Amino acid sequence: MFLINCPYCGERDQQEFKAGGEAHIERPKQPTELSDDEWAEYLFMRKNIKGVQFERWNHSHGCRKWFNMIRDTSNDEIKAIYKMGEKPPSQ
Amino acid sequence: MTKNLRVKSSEYIDETNRISFKFNGRTYHGFKGDTLASALLANNVHLVGRSFKYHRPRGIMTSGSEEPNAIVQVNPGTNRTEPNVRATEVEIYEGLDASSQNCWPSVEFDIGGINNFLSPFFPAGFYYKTFMWPASFWEKYEFFIRHSAGLGKSPSSSDPDIYDHRNIHCDVLVVGAGISGILAAKNAAKNNFKTLLVDEKNELGGSTIFENNEFNKIDNKTPSEWLKKEIKELKNIKNLEIKTRTSVAAYHQYNYLLARENLTDHLEAKDKKNKIRQRLLKIRARKVILATGALERPLIFNNNDRPGIMLSSAIKKYSEFYGVACGSKNVFFTNNDSAYESALSLYNKGINVEAIIDIREQSESKIVKKVKEAGIKVYWSHTIVDTAGYKRLNGISIMKLSNDGTSVTGSKIFISCDCLGVAGGWTPAVHLYTQSGSKLKFDEEKQIFLPNQNTSEQMSVGSCGGDFKIDEIVKNLNQKLKDNLNIKETDLDNIKVEIDQENSKRNIWLLPSDKPLGKTKPFVDYQNDATAKDIKLALREGFRSIEHVKRYTTTGMGTDQGKLGNMHALGIIADTAGVKMGELGTTTFRPPYTPLTFGTIVGRNVGKFFDIFRRTPMNDWHVKNKAEFENVGQWKRAWYYPINGETMHQAVQRESKAARESAGILDASTLGKIDIQGSDASEFLNRVYTNAWSKLAIGKCRYGLMLNEDGMVYDDGVTTRLGENHYIMTTTTGGAANVLGKLEDYLQTEWPELDVYLTSVTDHYATASLCGPNSKKILKKIIPDLDLSDENFPHMSFKEAKIGNVQCRIMRISFTGEHSYEINVQASYGKDLWEKCMEAGQEFNITPYGTETMHLLRAEKGFIIVGQDTDGTMTPIDLQMDWIVSKKKYDFIGKRSLYRSDTMREDRKQLVGLLTDDPNIVLEEGAQIVSELNQNPVEMLGHVTSSYFSPNLNKSIALAVVRGGKDMMGKKLFVPMENKNINVTVANPVFYDEKNKRLNV
């Protein structure tokens, strides 16, 4: 159970949060222009890395805000947390 | 009668408080402060159990949580009974009843004991090799194994005790209150760190508290005296919380630890009442200081498991702390100096020590000299080759050890004794350290695993960090505290320590005997009866990984997780395979460190607190009117209202008819309600629903279907435009929270430019749904001044009104196909609204109906229920709801997926109506549908999703999903059941009032 530093509320227990999959996958602005393959790439393909991964998290039992997290999935070390729309901090 | 072996008064034993307790049905006496183990030993009882596989008699071996043998069932036959409890940890109280666990029919006469003589047939992997075949026999094997080798019994009635959870946040958590833990906690707290100190024992001080080696001095006092003074000072320190009888069970990442605080287990039954028995502490610590100490290692030699063979340190603790002599003729067997301390402890109390067998060639330490001066015979370079005695040790045979330690020479000497103290050196208790994810390194010189790579803010101090001598402990602890806590001065700066310097050690993992290994029984894991022979066999059979050897031989897999024998298992594997210990790695220590009760884990979350119930404001009325309830998510919803002993079917038929013939009323408060405001609210709805919303006039309602991005139906409901920038959305009861989450997700992450605010108001409103041809008359009675004409208040529109002084929102919408109104009031007026409707509707025989009737009525109309008629694989097209999918809108969630090749297939499962040829047969929901009965294998076309007997149509109706069903109108299909085939015909899913005339009746 890790501690997550919500950018809006501060440090809270993991229980208050929900993981939301890979980050920085933008919904296509013009879906109708895409081929089936291109749309499928957006819709289904996720990386699921062992190691450093960019993720979306939601403070679902707190402020309900979404934010981004860089986490090492092999040891659950949280490398960085930053707000939606922000660029990942350079490491 | 047994003799009393209480030899000395101890300040930890209250001899004025005599306690009687039962063990295996016999009454014994002990004193307040005794553990079950110390009290039994004082009564000269060593035999406490039988081993798991061979049923060999076993005795108390240790004085702590590492005990492998003395595993007892406490208070058997009561609802407080608990299996797998270590006698060394049970504090006795008046009325305690305990019994041996692993023996049948009794510990003295054990049928399974014959396994001991059959032992050549019980090699490593015996269970795997024998009981695996044939598989059908497993039940018989299991019966036999469980019966003759009981693993304790769980209570048969519910637990009467109360359990609790507590969250603790602290700067520093210190685990273990031995000398290192106490000094660490004291200095942390003094430097303004909020500190928690926990220890599994009832007294602070660890083993130093009875450390009276005269050659070790702290500030010119014995360590024991000095530490007692330190403990007294703890009381006056601010910022320090101390919890005894508290065992840390798990150490998770991010310094999150779980500990069990034991509050009443040491009290008699009458004092346990109404008190919390155990409390689970959920601890978040900025820094964790592990001071968990070290466990003494046994030595592995032939027949090293007889009752009376104990750890040397345990004998010392029983003598010094409990005032109990474990035997009257004692011998020690050692590879280091610590056995000499135990020997002196007994000698100083006038207890006979026959000899010390030392596998070393010599030792020059002061304590060894002192022992020799006392006239105790020391056999250097000797080893025990065998022991004698069945239910109690009565002697040992020793021989001279060869220089390389692999064989014995010379003649055998027999020494008679009734107690043997074994000292094989010390293993740092690194269990919690490794649980945290931190890594160990093997120290080839000390032959121990030591903390190496810390993964969190932690430090290991004292003997769990590899410091065994008091001078090292104090010096290294001082430095670690300064480095890790950033403090400049500590109490430890000025402590003067003198120690007995010499401390040589000779490590031999498996001691030789004059007999070949195959003819000996050197036990490595006492609880699971794994011998050195088994481990070697596993290696011969090709097992190499330590994890595999462990599972194959069951070494380390007992309730003690092999706290005593794991190191020897590793050592024997390394020696046999010719590799270094460090290369072998160690097995994983998993939580809990000591077993936890289920009660502690669940805490207060039992019975009605197991899960949250949500009840509507009208709930009391439903209960009073004898409604049956069903669970919908966490909601308790009225299901149907039986009267005069009606069955569910009878009640639902009556309710359904009444709703269509006159008036019905449904508690719809559980529907999800989301308040949507903002200048972009219309645009937002356009993007999340499949249909168009921009042109919806204020005061109008519209049904909407929401998809996932993959094009599959996710939720549905009616949304009403309350104002220019204000909507109220309803969702399904079960989907409310997820819909809100999904909408927030899009709003925050994909469309942050939209000016929209979402608020869940589900619990803020109570909703009564009034339906039927007389619903208008009833509403008129409640709100006389509201114009209910179709011109002013048509279907799919909304009015705000007042019932008395209570503001309400009324939507004229219908889920039944009848003329109906959904009336929403503030939740606190819900019951009042309901009662007003019932009163006004009395003359029309208004009938309350529950969820079952609601389902039936909507099925007559062919309205879907998301989650019942859909399952996450249905598009709106599959549901034959093409009309709700806007062709004009450029985009909405899921739109692109509706044009994927797979979602456009013509042979997808599609929603259809089904009518049985025999109108009285009601199909089973979930039943499969086929077109051919004689195919092999038969092709499944789909299944029934909703099915009812319709009282209004007087026939059975069903909804189903059928592959290519859209084009099958009128086609004959079959529903094959266990003992009959039902003939059905595909039909229009709208069974009732296809032209929607009844909406305006």
Ligand SMILES: [Zn+2]
């Ligand atoms: Zn937050």
